[in-house]
Amino acid sequence: MVDRAEFSSYYGRPVIKAPSWSAQDIAGYFFLGGLAGAGSVLAAGAQLTGRPGMARVLKTTSALAIAGSGALLVHDLGRPSRFANMLRVFKPTSPMSVGSWLLTGYAPLAGLAAVLNRAGRLPRVGAAATAGAAVVGPAIATYTAVLAADTAVPAWHDAYRELPAVFAASALTAASGAALLGSPYSETGPARAAALLATTTELALVRGMRKRLGPVAEPYEQGRGGRCMHAAEVLTGVGAAAAACSPFLPPPARRPTAAAAGLALLAASACTRFGVFHAGVASAEDPVYTVGPQRERLEERRRAAEAAAKNGGTSPGADPSVPPSGGDTAG
Amino acid sequence: MDRSADLLYGPEPDPAGDAGHPDPPPRVGFFTDTTVCIGCKACEVACKEWNAIPEDGLSLTGMSYDNTGGLGASTWRHVAFIEQSRPVAAPAAGGPSPDGHEGHGHSPHGHAGQEPAGSAGTAVEAAPVAGGPPAPDGRTELRWLMSSDVCKHCTHAACLDVCPTGALFRTEFGTVVVQEDVCNGCGYCVPACPYGVIEQRPDDGRAFKCTMCYDRLGDGMEPACAKACPTDSIQFGPLDELRERAALRVEQLHDLGVPEARLYGHDPDDGVGGDGAFFLLMDEPEVYGLPPDPVVTTRDLPDMWRHAARAAVGLLGAAALAFAATATGKGPR
C-alpha cells in the first residue's frame, strides 16, 4: 500500500504525463510483436526437427502478426507517411528508433518465410528467411519492454529489470498457444513443452516483479491493470493445465483440448500486455506513484548522509549524498 | 570512463558542445525566483502571444487563481497558485532538513482533497517574509505561493533521448527544442519527460513545448516571458551566472529568517544533470506539482538493453529446451 497521508501534490494533479497512446494500438502492438517474434523461433525449431505442420502454422501467424502490429503502429501515428520519419535516423538512445529498424529488418524475413512456405518454392531461400526471422524474432519480442520501461512512468520504469523477461515469456506463451491451436496434434509436443516453460516462468516473474516494486505494484493489482493481470494469470493456468493434460486424454479429445489450451494461452498473453499497459497509465495518472518513491529515495539519502556524518565525523562539510563532481575522472 | 554513459547521466558542463555544436555560446537558462512572483500571469500571456500558441480551452478549475491547470502542448508557461492555510511560519530552525516535517500538513489539497488531520496545527509563529509573498501582519492564516513553471531544458533531456525521429534537438544555446516539421507524432517524448512538460496537440498529434524563444535568442533578445515579467521573478541569462545569483539569493533569504527557501533543479549532480530552468521554492517541490527527485529515464537504458538481451537469449534457450525435451522423449509426448 502506498502511504497517502504523508504525501502532497498540486491539487492531486499528475506530475508526469501519461502516454496518449491508445491501449488497443500499443498493447495490441506489444502482443502481436511478441506472438510474431517468438513464433519465428518456434517455426525454425519445427522446421529443423521435421514438423512441417507446426512450421507452416507459425510462419503464417508470425507474418500476419507482424503485419498487424505494423498496421496498429501506423494507426497510432495517424498517417502512414509518418512512419517514414522513424527511419530518418538511427538513435540507440531511443528504443522506438531501434525497434523501427528491427521491425524493418524482421518483417520482410517473416513475410518471405511464410510466403515461400505456402507457395512451396525456393526452399533454400525460405530456410534462410526462416533462420533470419528466428534470430531477429527474440529482439522483436523483448524490445517493446524496453520501449515501455524507458519512460518516466513509474510502473514501467521501475520494472525495467523484469519487464523484458516477462515480455519474452509472454511472447512464448502466445506463440506456443498459436502452435497448439493450429498444428496437427502429433507435432505439438514441443509447443506443449514450451507452453509449460513459458507459463511457469511468466507467473514466477510477474510475482517477483510485483514483490520488488512494492507500492508501485499497486496498479498491477488494482483497477483495470489489476483486472487484466488477474485474467492473464487465470488464463495462463488454465491453458498450461489443458496443454499438459491433453496427452493423457482419449485420442479424440486431444486435438480439441490442445486447441482450447492454445486459445487460452493467446488470450493470456494479450491480457498480460493490456495489464502492463493499463498499469503504466494508472501509475502515471496518480501523482502518489511519482512523488512517493522519489520522496522515499530522498529520505533514504538523507538518512545515509546522517549516518555517514555520525560515523565519519572527520570530513567536515562533505555531503556524502552528493557524489564528488570529479568522480568520473578515472579515465 | 565510458563516454556514452557520461552523455546519458551525470554532470555535463557543455551539452551544446557534446551535441556537436562547434564553439557554442554560453548555455543560457531561466532562474525563477518564486518569492517575488505576484501571479500576474504576464509571462503566460507573453508566451502565448509571441509563440502564437492556439487557445486550449477556457475553463474554471477551482484551483485558486490557476485556471490554466498545467503545462502542455499549448501552455508553455504555467503559473501555479497554492493557498496554504497556516500562518507564514518560521519552521523550527536547525532541524536536520526541512524535508523532514514539511512534506505534509500544508498541501493545498492532499491527494483526493484530503487534508491530513492534525498536522496543520504545528506551525509556530507568524514571521514576516522580506521580499517574499504578501506577508500580512499576522492577521491572516493564508500563505499564498505562486510559481511560474516552464520546460526545464534538462541537461539530460529524456524527451530528446527517446525521440526516434530526431525532431527534438539540442540547440547551440544548450536548450531543447522540437522541430515541428520532423516530429511524426509518435508521442514517445510525452511519458519520457520526468516533469510532465511536453505534450501532443490532439488535432494533429505532434508534440509541442517551450523553445525558450529560440527565435528571439537567435536575435540576441531574451525570451518573451522574462521580458514581460514585471518583478524579475523570471530571470534569463547565462546559466552559470544565474546559478551564482540564485545561491546568493537563498543565502540572503536564510539570513532574513526564511529557512524554507530552497533551490530546485540547480544542481548539476541531480538526476537530470541539472535543469536549464531552475527555481527558488518556498516549500517542497511536490507542493508545486514538481517531482521531488527526478531522474532521466535513459540513465538506466544500457541496463535495460542488457536485461532485454538476456531475455532474448532466454527465449531462444527455452525454445531449444522445449524441442530438445521432446526429441529425447523426456517431455510431453
Ligand code: SF4
Ligand atoms: S523538462 Fe521534459 S520536455 Fe523539458 S527538456 Fe526536460 S525532459 Fe524535455
Ligand code: SF4
Ligand atoms: S512526438 Fe515528435 S518530438 Fe515527441 S518523440 Fe515523437 S517524433 Fe519526437
Ligand code: SF4
Ligand atoms: S513570473 Fe512574473 S510575469 Fe509570471 S506571474 Fe509571476 S510575476 Fe507575473
